[in-house]
Amino acid sequence: MPFCPNCGSYVSPGDNTCMCGTYVGGDEEGPDLENMTMEIFSKYDTLKSRYYNLNNQDLDGYSELLDDFKDLRDEIEPNKFPYDFEYPFSTLLMDLNHYISNLEHDINKMNDEY
Numbered sequence: 001m002p003f004c005p006n007c008g009s010y011v012s013p014g015d016n017t018c019m020c021g022t023y024v025g026g027d028e029e030g031p032d033l034e035n036m037t038m039e040i041f042s043k044y045d046t047l048k049s050r051y052y053n054l055n056n057q058d059l060d061g062y063s064e065l066l067d068d069f070k071d072l073r074d075e076i077e078p079n080k081f082p083y084d085f086e087y088p089f090s091t092l093l094m095d096l097n098h099y100i101s102n103l104e105h106d107i108n109k110m111n112d113e114y
């Protein structure tokens with residue numbers, strides 16, 4: 001597959017990744033999606049429990065957690081996955097966005113109170 005499905009650039013045979021960052025496959029096996037999925041979901045569980053243990057007054061804690069949620073969202077960007085695999089994280093992506101907007105909302109509210 002010499003052309004990137006994302007940006008259309010030519011990808012040299014043997015390269016697994018296009019210069020735009022998209023995984024394009026190649027001769028070797030793709031990423032271990034099963035392990036990756038487990039890892040992602042365990043990170044998500046950790047973030048969720050941090051969310052439910054947040055201290056109402058702890059603005060730094062909120063901002064830090066917001067960043068970590070965003071990092072996790074970046075990690076599961078659809079274009080990082082091989083296009084011939086089913087994208088496994090659609091629902092998770094929605095959940096993450098939900099937490100991110102809640103946190104942003106809470107942070108804005110806390111900022112308004114000062």
Ligand SMILES: [Zn+2]
Pocket residue numbers: 004005006007008009018019020021022
């Ligand atoms: Zn590309």
